Amino acid sequence: MTEPRASAPPATWLLRLYVNGASPHSVAAIENVQRICDEELAGRVDFRVIDVRTEPAQVLRDNVLVAPTLVKRLPAPIRRVVGDLANADRVRQALEIGRIVPVPHGTG
DSSP: OOOOOOOOOOOOOOEEEEEEETTTHHHHHHHHHHHHHHSSSSTTTEEEEEETTOOHHHHHTTTSSSSSEEEEEESSOOEEEOOOOOHHHHHHHHTTGGGGOOOOOOOO
């Protein structure tokens, strides 16, 4: 008897959103990116919001100069989306979310 093959794990996303407190731009960015994560990347994303004022070491690590900035560390390549993140289509395009092709089960 043949054992079933494990399917390939879904692509894992690592996203960090750098904001400056609860400014209107920060709140809009958080809401929009969270919605994209919930709708497009559910179960496949490690999303964290980082306040630039309280976590300066993280800001330096990702070379963030402006808030809000969204940093995509995974999947490669690393990308940064800077400025107004209220436009969901712009954020999806910058992250190349539409280019992900799921691996069919039972192949490989």
